[in-house]
Amino acid sequence: MKKYSSVGTAIGTLYAAATQRGICSISLCTSEREFLKGNPGVVRDDAALSGTLDLLRRYVANEDVCLASVNIDISAGTQLQQAVWRRLRRIPKGATVSYKDLAGMVGRPRAARPVGNIVGQNPLLIVVPCHRVIRADGTLGGFGSGTDVKKYLLETVENVSIRE
Numbered sequence: 001m002k003k004y005s006s007v008g009t010a011i012g013t014l015y016a017a018a019t020q021r022g023i024c025s026i027s028l029c030t031s032e033r034e035f036l037k038g039n040p041g042v043v044r045d046d047a048a049l050s051g052t053l054d055l056l057r058r059y060v061a062n063e064d065v066c067l068a069s070v071n072i073d074i075s076a077g078t079q080l081q082q083a084v085w086r087r088l089r090r091i092p093k094g095a096t097v098s099y100k101d102l103a104g105m106v107g108r109p110r111a112a113r114p115v116g117n118i119v120g121q122n123p124l125l126i127v128v129p130c131h132r133v134i135r136a137d138g139t140l141g142g143f144g145s146g147t148d149v150k151k152y153l154l155e156t157v158e159n160v161s162i163r164e
Helices: 034-036 045-060 079-088 099-105 112-120 146-156
Strands: 003-009 012-018 022-030
Touching: 003 034, 003 045, 012 034, 012 045, 022 034, 022 045, 045 146, 079 099, 079 112, 099 112
Parallel strands: none
Antiparallel strands: 003 012, 012 022
């Protein structure tokens, strides 16, 4: 049974769902109803996710926390999606890579666009740090939760300068 909970942060309310294997969904949603629509069958269990949600809250508040220890469940992804999402987790805090570089890192150097689409399908906001992927020219590029959130995470939390 999947469980879920939420936490308020400086960027909005983060909702998270988990299986027995680990966190399977983290979203910045406008409402609980919106989150539940994308995660059918989850049951609210604040206690089960309190540790992970506290880490997320603290990360967004720019506290020094390590998210690498958070167990994730990306089993619903294809083999390539899983490879991209695992590689994203290896980008250190404060670093960025381009979509093209990321494609090369997963052995698909000519597939920057498809890899970029996979980055955009990331189900685990922040824990799988898709916000660390930017355009080759150093500008932000897109972000499912809005470029203002991406900019906040990179500049405020990770102290990365972004070209305008």
